[in-house]
Amino acid sequence: MILAVFLILLFAAVPIALVLTLTSAAYIAQSGNHLLFDSFTQQLFGAIENYGLLAIPLFMLAGELMNEGGLTSRLINMARILVGGFRGGLAYINLVANMMMAAIMGSAASQIAIMSRAMVPAMEKEGYSPAYAAAITSAGGLLSPIIPPSMLFVLFGVLAQVPIADMFIAGILPGLLMSALFFLTIALMGLVHEYPKGQWLTAAEAKKAFWMGLPACLIPVLIIGGILTGLVTPTESAALASLGALLVGTCVYKELKLSHLPEIMKRTALNSGMVIILISAAGVFGWVLIYEQIPQAVAAWIVQQTSDPFVFLLMVVAALILVGMLLDGIAALILVVPILLPVAQADFGISPYQFGVVVCLTLVMGLLTPPVGAGLFIGSAMTGVPPMKIFKALLPFLMMTLLSLILISGIPSIVLILL
Template sequence: MTFLFFTILLFCAVPIALVLALTALWYIATSGNNVLFDSYPQQLFGAIENYGLLAIPLFMLTGELMNEGGLTTRLINMARIFVGGFRGGLAYINLVANMMMAAIMGSAASQIAIMSRAMVPAMEKEGYSGAYAAAITAAGGLLSPIIPPSMLFVLFGVLAQVPIAEMFIAGIVPGLIMAGLFFIVIVLVGLVQEYPPGEWPDRQKMKEYVLMGVPAGLIPLVIIGGILTGLATPTESAALASLAALLIGKYIYKDLKFSHMPEILRRTALNSGMVIMLISAAGVFGWVVVYEQIPQAAAAWISSQTSDPFVFMLMVVGVLILVGMVIDGIAALILVVPILLPIAQQQFDISAYQFGVVVCLTLVMGLLTPPVGAGLFIGSSMTGIPPMQIFRALLPFLLATLVTLVLLSGVPELVLVLL
């Protein structure tokens, strides 16, 4: 009966945070155990009493400050120095710039929105198909959940009770592998499509791009360097990155005005508030899931299907691709981790880091797959290109992502090598 109530709310387009909170209330009301009502507020607020969650609004603020302060444009120009002269140079510039942004923003949806505005018009102007330009930009957003920092990694670290800094480190090699496969896809597509010729910037432009790009490039160094050296926690690194983005945008590039700050803070508060509310509601829902011993029941069923860790991981990938198609990645992560992580660790001896990287990347694929495909609609709204056109051009990149997931599922050392 509780599952039916949950399903009805979900398909009535009730916000997922309310679905989770109301389902927990329904369960308590129908169970007859009214004592649980006393624990409900404690579970609701206890889910967000975690220092690591402060990193989420801080990374969101960093992204907003970078966009308003002109740092994004300077990073794109700096990418021209490395790959701009190759045939199809803008396609490579798009991907390199997305890698740089992934090391700063931590949010795939925000990255797709920002980079679509910056890159797609420029690529169309030079003769690229609008759908293909939007597809590369959207595919670049897939790097955001695994190249550190990552909001999904922050949330997974909180849910799985593993160090967030180590989750970030675990994502470095998988992120580079996937970026490498994306480069191969661009090369192969270029054999079929006639890319426009690239153009290397002249010496003067190159000097200008470096001088203007280095300050923006300090942001990922502040974030990743602070975490890798142990000088700062992920939350402290996010705070330092926000401060650096503010100072660079205001005093070096002079694109950021203090008059912009109220709107920047308003957007950050609204976006992070929605995420924190979702985490809070999911905390009380997860409490109900554990109370009902659903993880134990799921473990018994899965153990009867396979004893091979690789097969189990492939089953998880298959299920989560379907889940990610209809449920937001953050909500899905909160729903599945309490159920599947204990099974992965206890029944199959799978590292939490390997499981976390695979799950986060799989769920973010849902941003770019119908029927919901929020990333497709974000890219479409930014560019005016129909979502299904973007999706068709995106298929080779999704295939490369699946290859990455199979590699990470079968070879845990790819995730654990730097830990």
């Protein structure tokens, strides 16, 4: 009955937070143990009583301030210095700029929306097909969950009770690996499709772009450097990033007006509020799963199928690709971590950091895969390209993402060597 309630609500397009809460309430009502309702409210609030969760609205705020204050466009111009002269130069610029933005925003959906507005029109003017321009911009959003900071890493750290700073460090090499594979994909596709040759900036233009972009570039350096050196916690780094973006946007570039702040704060509050409510609802749902001993049942079934950690992780990847096609990444993460993480650690000896990187990256692929594919619809809305055309152009990048997942699953040191 409980599974039926969950599926009916889910496919009736009820908001996922209500799906989780109502399913939990239905379970308690069916169990007849109405004393559990006495703990219901406590579980709702207990799930969000974690200092690390403050990083989520703060990183969202930093991204909003950077986009409104002109920092994003300066980072794109700075990327031209590094890769602008190669064949398919704008494609490389797009990817490098996405790497920079991934080190600030932490949200794939927000990154796709912002970079689509900034990069796709410029690529179309230089002769790139609209579908390819939208596809590479969307592919850059796949870097967001693993290049620190990452909203999914923050949430995974809370759910798994591991240090969020260590999760950020664990994502550095996987992020660089996937970036390198994306660069290779662009190079190979550029040879096949003969993309236009880029132009290197003149010395004067490069110097201007560097000095104009340097203040914006300090934001990701502040975030990652502060965490790696241990000077600040991830939450404190998010606060510093927001303050830095505010100061640079208002005092250096002077594009961010104080009159913009109420609307920025409103958008940040609405977006982060939805995430926090979802986490709260998932706290109750996870409590019900544990009470029902579902993780133990799943563990017993999986152990019967394989005893190889690598095979187990591949099974997780396959299952989560399907889950990610239907559920939002945050909602899916909240659902699967309480069930699968204990199995990974107790029965297969897998590090929570390796498991976290694999799970977060796999779930974000769902952002760009039908039938839900919210990232495809965001890219389509920003560019006017039909979602399925973007998906077809995106397939080489999704294949490289799968290759990254296989390598990360089979070689734990890619994740663990920096810890």
